[in-house]
Amino acid sequence: MSAALFGLGLVLMSLGIVFLFVAALGLWRLPDLLSRLHVLTKADTAGLALVALGAACVSGSLAALLPLLLCVVLVAISGATIGHLVARSVTRRETAP
Amino acid sequence: MIAFDIVLTLGLLACAAMALTLRDRTASIAAFVVAGLLIALSWVRLAAPDVALAEAAIGAGVTGALFLRSARRIGPITGGPVGGMSASIAAALGAGGLSAALFWAFAGTSGPVPYPPLVAANLEASGVTNPVTAVLLNFRAWDTLLEIAVLAVALALVVMLGPAPVVPRALGELVLPFARIVVPLAILVAGHLLWQGATAPGGAFQAGAVLAGGMLALVLAGIGPAGERIVRGALLLGLAGLAVFVGAALAAEGLTGRFLGYPAGAEKAWIIAIEASLTLSIAATLCLLFTGPVRRPHQ
Amino acid sequence: MILEVLPFLSLLATLASLPRLLLGPGAADRIVAAQLAGTGAVATLILLGAATATPPLYDVALVFAALAAVTGLAFVALSGRAR
Numbered sequence: 001m002s003a004a005l006f007g008l009g010l011v012l013m014s015l016g017i018v019f020l021f022v023a024a025l026g027l028w029r030l031p032d033l034l035s036r037l038h039v040l041t042k043a044d045t046a047g048l049a050l051v052a053l054g055a056a057c058v059s060g061s062l063a064a065l066l067p068l069l070l071c072v073v074l075v076a077i078s079g080a081t082i083g084h085l086v087a088r089s090v091t092r093r094e095t096a097p
Numbered sequence: 098m099i100a101f102d103i104v105l106t107l108g109l110l111a112c113a114a115m116a117l118t119l120r121d122r123t124a125s126i127a128a129f130v131v132a133g134l135l136i137a138l139s140w141v142r143l144a145a146p147d148v149a150l151a152e153a154a155i156g157a158g159v160t161g162a163l164f165l166r167s168a169r170r171i172g173p174i175t176g177g178p179v180g181g182m183s184a185s186i187a188a189a190l191g192a193g194g195l196s197a198a199l200f201w202a203f204a205g206t207s208g209p210v211p212y213p214p215l216v217a218a219n220l221e222a223s224g225v226t227n228p229v230t231a232v233l234l235n236f237r238a239w240d241t242l243l244e245i246a247v248l249a250v251a252l253a254l255v256v257m258l259g260p261a262p263v264v265p266r267a268l269g270e271l272v273l274p275f276a277r278i279v280v281p282l283a284i285l286v287a288g289h290l291l292w293q294g295a296t297a298p299g300g301a302f303q304a305g306a307v308l309a310g311g312m313l314a315l316v317l318a319g320i321g322p323a324g325e326r327i328v329r330g331a332l333l334l335g336l337a338g339l340a341v342f343v344g345a346a347l348a349a350e351g352l353t354g355r356f357l358g359y360p361a362g363a364e365k366a367w368i369i370a371i372e373a374s375l376t377l378s379i380a381a382t383l384c385l386l387f388t389g390p391v392r393r394p395h396q
Numbered sequence: 397m398i399l400e401v402l403p404f405l406s407l408l409a410t411l412a413s414l415p416r417l418l419l420g421p422g423a424a425d426r427i428v429a430a431q432l433a434g435t436g437a438v439a440t441l442i443l444l445g446a447a448t449a450t451p452p453l454y455d456v457a458l459v460f461a462a463l464a465a466v467t468g469l470a471f472v473a474l475s476g477r478a479r
Contacts, residue, residue, distance in 0.1 A: 098404075100404055101400075101403060101404045101407060104404065104407055104408065104411070105407060108411045108414070112414070115414075115417065119418070121420070123423035123426055123471070124417065124423070124426045126467075127426040127429065127430040128417060128430075130430045130433075130434075130467055131414070131429075131433045134433060137441075137456065138407070138437060138440060141441065141444060142444075146450075146453065146455075149456050150455065150456050153456050153459045153460050153463070154459050154463065157434065157460050157463045157464065157466075157467070158462075158466040158467070159463075159466065161430075161466065161467030161470065162466050162469075165467065165470045165474050166470065166474060169474045266473050268469065268472060268473055272469070279465065282462060283463075286458055286459065286462050289455075290455070293455075297452055297455075298452050298455065299455070303459065306463075307459055307462055307463065310463040310466045311462070313466050313469075317469045317470055318469070387470075
């Protein structure tokens with residue numbers, strides 16, 4: 001049981017790191033700021049959530065679950081808020097006379 | 098893990114170089130913030146989670162905001178590097194000399210370090226089980242008292258100089274969901290770090306910096322009262338930390354005859370009480386450093 | 397051991413945002429790159445905590461996560477009326 005959980009944790013963490021690399025690649029290759037903001041709000045959040053889920057499986061203690069969950073919630077909402085705010089400030093500057 | 102350490106060090110050097118050489122203030126600040134992240138990771142690798150927590154709290158949150166505020170005040174970079182080539186060479190030579198001296202001192206030490214066993218032997222008497230807190234708030238509480246005095250002096254200087262306030266644009270409703278979740282969580286995390294400081298990595302500085310981050314988020318979002326009274330209250334709170342610490346030191350001297358010698362059996366209560374007031378005071382101080390102490394009417 | 401490789405990969409992903417920080421072109425691009433590096437650092441800390449079985453590192457990650465947005469918020473709030 002615990003070996004299966006450990007394996008599942010490894011798979012989830014590896015998958016999360018793949019997402020993080022995709023995010024870095026997107027930040028590098030996407031053409032403009034508004035496209036790059038997608039990286040911050042989606043790929044990155046998904047990557048961190050998978051990593052945290054995997055770490056929860058590996059560490060296997062309920063006490064470790066709370067900080068991991070809070071980490072994911074905080075990063076998700078931070079990324080979404082910053083992404084929105086930056087996008088709004090950019091589009092306002094572009095459409096302003 | 099050796100590959101991790103090598104890449105971490107190289108990345109840290111790259112960030113430092115970017116922070117120093119980029120000719121764009123926002124770029125320098127962003128590089129500095131990333132360098133702070135890597136420094137916190139380095140402290141983790143050096144098995145110093147207490148310092149890592151402090152670096153994470155100060156470096157990731159408050160410093161970046163303070164630098165951005167200053168950058169806004171002084172405007173974009175104009176002209177070449179200050180002092181030109183010769184100044185850069187002099188700085189490089191100075192830094193190189195300092196590093197060499199540190200390395201020489203480090204390589205010259207031999208034998209076991211006497212301090213950790215000494216702390217471990219007396220940990221029982223300190224009232225807490227986290228050796229770092231035992232040193233900071235009991236064995237060497239004198240040092241921490243002086244550090245708090247430095248913070249109070251910094252706050253007093255800011256009050257006296259009265260820098261022109263930077264009034265951030267209120268970010269509006271987009272930030273409301275963020276503030277509703279992050280500010281309560283910041284208070285929760287600060288309380289957790291404060292309480293945990295007695296037994297595990299944590300403490301007043303870390304908790305205060307986290308609290309200041311939450312308060313800054315509120316200020317930047319333009320939520321909440323921002324009147325003269327609130328600022329005065331924050332100022333009093335910022336200076337109260339030093340007053341409470343000095344008062345506790347004198348009271349302890351009256352009770353036990355030793356400066357900062359807490360009564361036996363009640364050490365933990367004294368330490369937690371002092372740390373709690375320091376947390377609020379540090380948070381208020383860091384916040385005031387960002388907002389400026391006086392809200393003059395904006396022209 | 398594979399658990400020790402994961403933090404290394406995550407660190408590489410974190411540092412991969414540095415080219416964007418260097419190139420810009422805009423100030424917002426650099427701040428977004430720093431924000432992304434912050435998330436990468438949180439992931440690296442979590443992986444380090446899992447690899448070395450030291451849950452206290454999750455607290456460091458939590459502090460990073462709680463304060464990740466302050467720099468970005470300050471940037472947007474202060475850049476509004478610049479120049």
